[in-house]
Each structure stands twice: as structure tokens, then as C-alpha cells.
Amino acid sequence: MTEGHVSNTAGEAPRATLRAREAVAITVGIVVGAGIFRTPSLVAGAAESSTMVLLAWAAGGLVSLVGALCYAELASTYPHAGGDYHYLARAFGKRLAFLYAWARLSVIQTGSIVLLAFVFGDYASQLVSLGPASSAIYAALAVSGITGIHWVGVTAGARTQNWLTVAEVVGLAAVIVAGLLVAPAAAPAPAPPDTTAWGLIMVFVLLTFGGWNEAVYVSAELKDAPRRMAPVLVASLGLITVLYLLANAAYLRALGLAGVAASDAVAADVMGLAFGPVGATLISLFIAVAALTSANATVFTGARTAYALGRDHPALAVLGRWDVRAGSPRNAVLLQGLAALALTLVGAFVRDGFKLAVDYTAPVFWTFFLLVGLALFRLRQLDPDIERPFRVPLYPLLPALFVITNAYLLYSSLAYTGKGALLGVAVLAVGGLLILPLQSRNKDTAP
Template identity: 60%
Template sequence: MSARTTQSEPAPVLEARHAIALCVGVVVGAGIFRTPALVAANSPGDAEFLGVWLIGGLISIVGALCYAELASTYPHAGGDYHYLERAYGHRLAFLYGWARLTVIQTGSLALLAYIFADYLTALWPLGDGAAPICAAALVVALTGLNWLGVQAGASTQLWLTGLEIVGLSLVIVAGFVFAPEAVSETAIPSEGSLGLVLVFVLLTFGGWSEIVYVSAELRGSRQRIAAVMIASLVIVTALYLLVNWAYLRALGLGGIAGSDAVATELMGGTFGRPGAVLISLLVAVAALTSANATAITGARTAYALGQAMPRLRWLGRWDGQRRTPGNALIAQGGIALLLVLAAASGRDEFGLLVEFTAPVFWGFLLLVGFAQILLRHRHPDIERPFRTPWYPLLPALFCATNAYLLYSSLMHTGASALLGLAVVGTGALLLPFLDSRKRR
């Protein structure tokens, strides 16, 4: 009985270093190479520009402290799906699982695949129409890699995250040591608000919550997840502060705001063509690192969905030999491929996929924040290996932040956002046909 259980469900096989690599890797994607220009354009001065990155890191740590309580109390491969089911019931949880499978994770995977393909084809021109082919090939490759087993995916993540950190360290060294210091200039006029700047910054910090999807596979005590999450975000915050400080020293606030590729400008201006090539490789590695982490965590939600829905039970089969949700990985990869092909017909694949995923993502993250408060009230006596400090102040701050980001994403997105919400709505129509469980 024990051996069979070990083979048919997630088991603690991952070390803390694997979990930290997954969290850091999924957060430090291509955003840090795109977002600083938007933040600088809406910042009145140097101190505000750097300060908002520190604020973004602290707000993310607040969210991690809330999530750590849920993950240590209810460790499960379904992560948010499991928390939402406990707090609101199976119907809302199904909509979340459906959203992850059709919009959030698959859309993110397609988006990251396009970023990787864009930079790869910029380095090695492969002709018109090569980017969608490269993006599709990456989705297939990452799906196959993680289908081989959790150790293959986790070990690859460890190495990719290491390369990513080394690459960002080179950018930091270039900005502080080799690049000439920018001539000080008058602060550029800005009408941007702190709230708008925080939207850009928190989007760049987004993804840290993905670590809860391997909480049931993490070795050690249940409260260990809190240390992993905090350590990961401290590393990310330090990297972001140093990178942006390096940008600021080399280019100045106006130079950052006026650049479409701030890292390329820094490295290219310092080292010439080799520096520009190096930064393109770094962005490609960052996108690849985040895409692999996205594939790992997304498949676990699909697995939890299959466990809960009898007519989707094929998704809920855990491969005991490979210790991975093989069927869920294949389904996720197939949907991501469809999104890659759909985005190929548009002019701005990046913008379309961001609009498609953002409102759905922030909306459900807000519901998870409320779920912590609800479950505290409903189950006051349950063992909680880790408790969020300063409760309920920190959960309230987390919910308020997510509510603002949801509002902003709805106000600044177009038809693609409505399409993403419509896809989630189809889940409500399908639920009666997929859920065949008898009710008491």
C-alpha cells in the first residue's frame, strides 16, 4: 500500500536548492530587460526609480509570507487550486484550474517561447516566419524534457538559473566597473503615479507564487517552504536593485527612459558588438529558464484538476516511475502550441499574450489572498506549521495590492483581455458536463 501510494502521487524528492532555482528562474524572466525603461519614464528622480524596486520586493515578500501559511498548512501539488477548493468549493477551483490550463500558464509558456525565439532569430537570422517555428519547437522540447521526469526538469532548472544569475552579474559588473558614469542630468518630467510604476515593477516580480506547486514534493519540514520563498525573493530583489542601479549609473534616468533595450545599450556601449550579442543570449536564457519553470508548475495544476474531475481523470495520472504528471504535461504543451500558432497571426505577439493572461492571473491571485483569511476563520484550530506574522494586516495589504493590479490590467488591456476572460467563462459552461460526481 505504501509503495503504491509513493508511485501514484507526488512524493518529497526535491531539495531546497531546486525549489529556489524554480522560484528565482520563473521570476527573473525577460521583464527585467524591458520594464526598467517604463519605470524610469514614470519616475521623477533617481531615488524614486530605485526605491520603487525595493518596494516591489517588499510587497512580494508580504505576499510570500501569506502564501507560506497556505502552502505549509495544505501542501498539495495543486497549489492555488487546492486552496481555492478548500475556501470556495470545487466550482470556483475548477474555473481556476481551467484558467491555468487554457490561459494563465499556457499563455505564459507561449509568451516566453516567443521571447526566446525573437532573441534567438535576432542572433541567427533564420528567415521570415522563423519565430513561431522556434517558439513551437521550444514548447515541444520543454514538454518532452519534463515528461522524462521531475529530476530532469529540476536539474535543468538549476543549471539555467545559475547561468541567468551569472549573466545578470556580468551586467552589474559592466555598469559599475567598465561603463563610464553617465553625466548627471535634470530629472525628466513625469506625470506617472507611484501606483502606475508599481504595476510595472510588480509585473516584473510576478511568478514567485509558483513555488507552492511543488510544496508537496519539497523535502524537509512543512514550514521549510517559507524559508525557500523568502530566500528566493531576497535574491531576486537584490539582483533587481543592483541591475537597475547599474543601468542608472551607466545611462542615467533619461537614458533608461529613452531606451527600448536598456541592457543591450549598456552592454553594447561598453563592449561593442560582443556585448550586444551577450545580452541577447542572456535574455534568451532568461526566457528559457522561466519557460521551463512554467512548464513544471503548470502541469501540476492540470494534475490536480484531473484528480478532482472524474471525466478528466486522465489528466490526474501521476507517473510513479518518472515522478511527474505526464499526461498533464502533454495536454499543457498541446494548448500552448495552439496559443503560439494563434499569436503568430498578430503583429505584436508579446503584447497580445500579456493582455490575454494578466487580468485572469491577478483576479485569481486576489481570490487566493481572501482564501487565507477565510480559511483562518473557518479552521482556527488546524495545525499551521507557519503563520503569517502581523495577521490580518499583511493579508489585507496583499489583497489590496492584487485588487489594484487587477483594476490596472483591466483598464490598460484590449480585446485580448476580453478573450482571456471569455475562455475562462467557457469553463463555467463545461463544468456540468465534466463534473459527474454525485452530490449528497
């Protein structure tokens, strides 16, 4: 048994106690986050009509469903706490798995934290503006504050997270009602020129759908998981797609395409039209708190990834130290916080810090989504006789569609996004340069 490994006895193993409806609720809670209150503005800004906006969100639901079916096969065949890290290691080896862990530490989780911090900043600025750089100032305060809390060792309870997720869905429902039934319809506006960038639109849409890949981990606690995992994912993504379509229909009816594109706080603008300043203030406060809650959870999971990376690689052992008194991997928390704060400060010097964080995260995110799709094909070849409790229907057509879509989104995230994308790719490249010296040091320090 290797150091740090704790065996799972029968009493310690997760028990299958979740029913399908509970698993659906968990999955919806993971996916529906603060992004739906911010990315619709970016989608509208890249589209030529309201119809195209709604088609994009519907397509996002379908593409996510195809990906979820691929993940359901991987999760049911290779159950492991390492998730994507484990699938990539089995399919392509430890070097690529290390690169994924590095990307998750330095780009994917960091970018997600900053995305959420800027959502918090945009909506907090609706309440109390701190000047021209108000959103960035709030975002930096959020990153610093949450990092400090986790460094001390205080974390938000699961019950608090669950209640705030419920509140987030209720708030989204309130915006839908306000935009579709209460607020006056926006006056028709001249159609913009045909400049739709479908690739860029889908980058924003599918990042907002992101998180369902984490949801497959409820399979260990789901009753009759091999039979129910796929229906749970289908039902969850169906519900999420309906919510997202209704939310965007509400935004577009109340503000119009141009109004949605110009808004930094689209939900607050809709609630303001429907219920006046009080409505706008309440929804801004609610979304700011929801964004902080999501950021808190992202800091928590991201720091644990960095901790695991330090445990696996002696050369990075400084990250793999756990402070027992604090109950927190303090070094990993601090490094992640500094990286997120640096990206936030860069965002202060651009027009839209939220979009910078999207640009920074998207190419790396889609690179590894693409590789996980390819891993499904590779593992079918490597393990032809292994039991697969769930198989992707219409194989190889649906996995191929998933891979092709991710390849297109990777291209789009590089072709249509700004300099932030190059920064994210450069940070990923640094991880590639670290592989060989780290492996060499690992051999030197091995017992």
C-alpha cells in the same frame, strides 16, 4: 481509492533533506527569470524618473514578501500537491477551483509561455534579424519547437535547468557590473512629463517577481520546515530584491530613463556600451537560451495542470490521457501549444508582443492571487482549531495588505493595459460558462 490515485507509502514520501541555504537557492532560481531582462523597459516607459523606477522595484520586493508570508501559512497548514487549486477548493468550493484550473491552462501558463517566447524573440533578433516581424517569428518557432519536444516526450533534465539558472544569475551579475562600473554613464536627459502610472508599473514589477508562490512547495523537503520556511522566503526575496535593484540601477546609469524605455533588449544594449558588439552578442545569446529554458519548464508544468484537470473532470478526459511510451500527456501538451501559438500569432500584429502577453495574463493572474489571499481569511474561519505550524505575523493587517494590493493590481491591469487584457478576461469567462455543463456531464458519467 479513486482511479489514478497513488497512495504515498512511508518509503515514497518526500524526505526532509534540504537545508535552508539550498531552499534559498531553489527559490531564487524559480523567481529570477528572463523577465528582468525585458520588463524594466516597460517600467521605465511608464515612470517619470529613475528614482520612481527604483522605488517601484523596492516596493515590489516588500509586497512579494507579504504575499510569501501568507503562502507560508497556507502551505504549512494544508500541505498538498495541488497548491492554489487545493486552497481555493477548501475555502470556496470545487467550482471556483475548476475556474482556477481553467485559467491556469488557458491564460496564466499560456501567457507565461508566450512572454518567455517573446523575450527569446527580442534577444534572438539582436543576433540575426528576420525582418520587421523577427521577434514574433522567433517566438512562434520557440513555442512550436518546445511543444513538439514535449509531445515526443523528451524533457530537459533537472540538472540542465539548474545549471542554466546559475548561468542566468551569473549573466545578470555581469550586466550589473557592466552597467555600474564599466559602461559610461548616460548623459542627463530632460525629465519627462508627470505621467507616472503606478498601477501599471507595479503590474510589470510584480509579474517579474512572480514565482515565489511556487517556492513554498520545497517545504515538504526542507528540514524543520515550520520554523525555517518563513526565514527562507524572507532571505530569498531579500536577495532577489537586491539583484533587481542593482540590475535596474545598472540599466539606468548606462542608458538613462529614456534609453531603458526605448530598448527592446536592455541587457544587450548595456553590454554593448561596456564591451562592444562582442559583449552584446554574448549576452543576447545567453538570455535567448535562458528564456527558452524557462519556457521549457513552463510548458512542462502547464501541461501537467491540464492533465490533472482532465483526470478530475470526465468531460475533459481527452486532456487526462497519459502516453506511457512518450512519458508525456500528449493531448494536454498539444492543446496548450496551440493556445500559446495562437496568442503568439496575435502578438505578431501588434507593436510589442511581449506587452500583449503581459496584458493577456495580468488580470487573470491577479484575480486568483486576490482569491488566495481571501482564502487565508476564509480558512481561518472554517478551521479555527487546526494546527498552524506558521502563522502570518500581524494578522489580519499583513493579509489585508496583500488582498488590497492584489485588488489594486487587478484594477490597474484592467484600467491601464490594452485589448489583450480583455482577451484574457474573455477566455476566463468561457471557463465560467463551462462549469455547469461540465458538472452535469460529470454526474452523468460518474460510476
